[in-house]
Amino acid sequence: MNTKAAVLRNMNCKFPYAQSRPLIIEEIELLPPGPDEVLLKIKAAGICHSDLSIIEGVRPRPLPMVIGHEASGEIVEVGSNVKNFAIGDHVVCSFVPSCGECLPCSIGKPSLCEPGAISGAKGTLFSGAQKIKKDTEFFFHHSGISAFSEYAVVSKHSLVKIKQDIPYEYSALFGCAVLTGVGAALNSSSLKMGSTVAIIGMGGVGMSALLGCIAAGAKEIIAIDVNDKKLEFCKELGADLCINSNDPEADHKIKELTHGGVDIVLEFAGHPSAIEFAWKITKRGGEIVSASLAKPNATFQLPLTNLVTDEKKISGCYMGSSVPRRDIPNYIDLFLKGKLPVDRLITHKLKLEEINESMDRLKSGEAIRQIIMF
Numbered sequence: 001m002n003t004k005a006a007v008l009r010n011m012n013c014k015f016p017y018a019q020s021r022p023l024i025i026e027e028i029e030l031l032p033p034g035p036d037e038v039l040l041k042i043k044a045a046g047i048c049h050s051d052l053s054i055i056e057g058v059r060p061r062p063l064p065m066v067i068g069h070e071a072s073g074e075i076v077e078v079g080s081n082v083k084n085f086a087i088g089d090h091v092v093c094s095f096v097p098s099c100g101e102c103l104p105c106s107i108g109k110p111s112l113c114e115p116g117a118i119s120g121a122k123g124t125l126f127s128g129a130q131k132i133k134k135d136t137e138f139f140f141h142h143s144g145i146s147a148f149s150e151y152a153v154v155s156k157h158s159l160v161k162i163k164q165d166i167p168y169e170y171s172a173l174f175g176c177a178v179l180t181g182v183g184a185a186l187n188s189s190s191l192k193m194g195s196t197v198a199i200i201g202m203g204g205v206g207m208s209a210l211l212g213c214i215a216a217g218a219k220e221i222i223a224i225d226v227n228d229k230k231l232e233f234c235k236e237l238g239a240d241l242c243i244n245s246n247d248p249e250a251d252h253k254i255k256e257l258t259h260g261g262v263d264i265v266l267e268f269a270g271h272p273s274a275i276e277f278a279w280k281i282t283k284r285g286g287e288i289v290s291a292s293l294a295k296p297n298a299t300f301q302l303p304l305t306n307l308v309t310d311e312k313k314i315s316g317c318y319m320g321s322s323v324p325r326r327d328i329p330n331y332i333d334l335f336l337k338g339k340l341p342v343d344r345l346i347t348h349k350l351k352l353e354e355i356n357e358s359m360d361r362l363k364s365g366e367a368i369r370q371i372i373m374f
């Protein structure tokens, strides 16, 4: 079948993207789903900072690629070997496929699924197939999803079935922003009721983490960013304290206000300086969880002595260390009960044709989460 999609052919376009237009809306051909794949009518797709990182070449991918990795939709066709999904099911896409059989999947760490990581890096579906083409040219898939498209062929391993009573524009958020942000707080950190938490990098993922920490009963939550407008909004969402990290006294202020530092820092800024800042504001015995995706060659320096004498911990967290089939339905239930109001993060709804403009709004910090409605 033919469908309309946003294709990235060049990672060298300059900002502003409304002018350079890195994403081209093209009519492409989708080949039929294989035995373990489905055809999905994409209903809503979120614009994530990772999409912008690909456009900017910060996280290079094979091209041409149909990008987009945060989406929800309705299944319109199933492959012959698909048993757990049916036509008409509502699903959220997971940006790491989980095979259910490799060692990480077997021990409950599907975010580290081994064949899932391989197919994601190659830019194929889980099966290794490429189902997007135009004339004789095959396109790459983004995270096995390629969501900026009216339709997508997706592996059953990349899907989570959800309730039908959540609107698509909200359910899409659970595929990346909420899964990563809330997961970093609930799965990766030792957060418990009464913890003090600092969150660095208040985009859609950081703000999802903020809402997750509130839901989990954190005693004090400090939002940290370089954008005062975002910090004001964090205050409205329920942050106890908002600190602009451009303030040269920021780390001292936080240590003073928290009597020596916070229990947990959740880091989503994706820059070495953010980790180094996190280190300074973590109390003795505290921990840092980094869930950001920095440049591939980024490194950071920390004082080794304090690591030992202060017993600080630092860990990485991919996809919120989530089990998507467990966590996405759980988080959606919390949302439906009003306990995880992630709909408040949506600042713009747009058409696929406006996608380049949306990248400008994301880069300038004007937008939090923007949703393409199909």
Ligand SMILES: [Zn+2]
Residues within 6 Å of the ligand: 048, 049, 050, 051, 069, 070, 176, 177
């Ligand atoms: Zn994302």
Ligand SMILES: [Zn+2]
Residues within 6 Å of the ligand: 098, 099, 100, 101, 102, 103, 104, 105, 106, 110, 112, 113, 114, 115, 116
């Ligand atoms: Zn696996």
